[in-house]
Amino acid sequence: MMKKKYILRFSPEIVKKPLVSDLVRKFDVSVNILNADISSGRAGMLVVELEGTEEALERSVEDLLNDGVKCSPHVKALVFRQEECVACGSCTAVCFSGALQMNPESWELEFDQDSCIVCGLCVEACPLRLFTITREMES
Amino acid sequence: MSTRKTVEQINEKIKKGEAVVVTAEEISKMAMSMSPSEIVDTVDIVTTATFGPMCSSGAFVNFGHYSPPIRMEEITLNDVPVSGGLAAVDTYIGATSESHFDHQYGGAHVIEDLIAGKDIKIKARAKGTDCYPNKEVETIINKDSVNEFYLYNPRNAYQNYGVAVNTKHKTIYTYMGTLLPNIGNATYSTSGELSPLLNDPSFRTIGIGTRIFLGGTQGYVSWYGTQFNTMKPKNDFGIPTSNAGTIAVIGDAKEMSTEYIKAAYFEKYGVSIFIGIGIPIPILDEDIAKACMIRNEQIETQIIDYSEPDKPSLGVANYEQLRSGSIEINGKKVKTAPMSSLMKARKIAAELKSWIDRGEFYITQPVELFPKESTVKNLKQR
Numbered sequence: 001m002m003k004k005k006y007i008l009r010f011s012p013e014i015v016k017k018p019l020v021s022d023l024v025r026k027f028d029v030s031v032n033i034l035n036a037d038i039s040s041g042r043a044g045m046l047v048v049e050l051e052g053t054e055e056a057l058e059r060s061v062e063d064l065l066n067d068g069v070k071c072s073p074h075v076k077a078l079v080f081r082q083e084e085c086v087a088c089g090s091c092t093a094v095c096f097s098g099a100l101q102m103n104p105e106s107w108e109l110e111f112d113q114d115s116c117i118v119c120g121l122c123v124e125a126c127p128l129r130l131f132t133i134t135r136e137m138e139s
Numbered sequence: 140m141s142t143r144k145t146v147e148q149i150n151e152k153i154k155k156g157e158a159v160v161v162t163a164e165e166i167s168k169m170a171m172s173m174s175p176s177e178i179v180d181t182v183d184i185v186t187t188a189t190f191g192p193m194c195s196s197g198a199f200v201n202f203g204h205y206s207p208p209i210r211m212e213e214i215t216l217n218d219v220p221v222s223g224g225l226a227a228v229d230t231y232i233g234a235t236s237e238s239h240f241d242h243q244y245g246g247a248h249v250i251e252d253l254i255a256g257k258d259i260k261i262k263a264r265a266k267g268t269d270c271y272p273n274k275e276v277e278t279i280i281n282k283d284s285v286n287e288f289y290l291y292n293p294r295n296a297y298q299n300y301g302v303a304v305n306t307k308h309k310t311i312y313t314y315m316g317t318l319l320p321n322i323g324n325a326t327y328s329t330s331g332e333l334s335p336l337l338n339d340p341s342f343r344t345i346g347i348g349t350r351i352f353l354g355g356t357q358g359y360v361s362w363y364g365t366q367f368n369t370m371k372p373k374n375d376f377g378i379p380t381s382n383a384g385t386i387a388v389i390g391d392a393k394e395m396s397t398e399y400i401k402a403a404y405f406e407k408y409g410v411s412i413f414i415g416i417g418i419p420i421p422i423l424d425e426d427i428a429k430a431c432m433i434r435n436e437q438i439e440t441q442i443i444d445y446s447e448p449d450k451p452s453l454g455v456a457n458y459e460q461l462r463s464g465s466i467e468i469n470g471k472k473v474k475t476a477p478m479s480s481l482m483k484a485r486k487i488a489a490e491l492k493s494w495i496d497r498g499e500f501y502i503t504q505p506v507e508l509f510p511k512e513s514t515v516k517n518l519k520q521r
Binding site: 087088090092094102104107108121124127128129 | 190191192243312316317318319324326401403405406411413462464474476477478479480481482483485
């Protein structure tokens, strides 16, 4: 079993399709939706983490591409200049993924890259401007 | 309550290396098993500290005279406008003043850059007078080239501060950080039981002339801070439950460190500055001891709706709850986050303690105590 993050982009016509449940049914992968921007009549975007066998993930991606969904590995990442951090905690006010948390003992800021869904809210929330997001690569 | 120790006696102990110094967090723990009287017998000084954004801060600089001389009227430092109404070559850098070209760079950054020893571009203009004929100067300064460079902050170290929330349907950006809609989060900004003015709520030992830790060096309380308010309601433990007292502080910025003075930019609000302050409290009698024994669960503060212009209160929370990571507001569990660094505040309290332990820092009796009664007026349309 493995986990991979993807960005799915689709046209207004595909928005109506039950993409997520199709994947679950057809390939036995579990889908964790990390971020979503969908509304009817508009193009949609989903950030998902797929979990399944390597083959299942490959077939899922193939299937999505066949459906007309642009599917690219989620390579956007949050870059944090932690050595300059004063541990004020402002970023934790907007981080709901658990990636940025205050250690309840030392009150240092802890950053867990794996939990980060790259929502970007901390970029604006940090008064020292220590966060940046790497550019997204389209496949 | 009779005084059981004097400042002189404690300074004598510092000199001999015998003074017992603990931090305000340590004394709050000791308070669980000791009486105020035992604390007076055991402890001489409690160190308190805070490290948070304090907008009402700035620095005086004297550039030295130029040849031919100029009586500077319009001055910018790295394109940040600074005060031009102070004689010929004096200025005051207001921390929140913003650059003409980059709104995320301001007076706070100029101050931090100067402290770091960096070069700063100065541009000055004047009308020219008989004794100051020069009309324009553009050159480079740094902390070694100027005469004086000292911090003077009119309002720092607020005694308590409200928790900020947003009840509206849109995110708002404030000096209390990003406040998510529908009470999506709650931010708070004091160091609780470690906070200086919460450990001396009636200003018995902190007054004009008190020697303090300021930005990494010794500084002084120069006056009571602006918007000094003694009339705020207090809880059963003598703690004002909203922003009340403040202090004005002064210190030699040339000796300060960027570890304890840090420029900040709050999204869609503007520039501010983190200031590190530590204040020693001499344990002279049981009342002073009792005040320092205050614990986070006894320090309450108002929950303020920042989305309303008159900022109404939605309730009360204490610092133990705030630090737990969530509080309950209107029956809803809300994530809490600090805006001031407890980690840095602890470092300052420990640093101040080590200065006293090493005999490098002596405590002071205030030259004058703060006003007993003071309220805050609003600006009215007339």
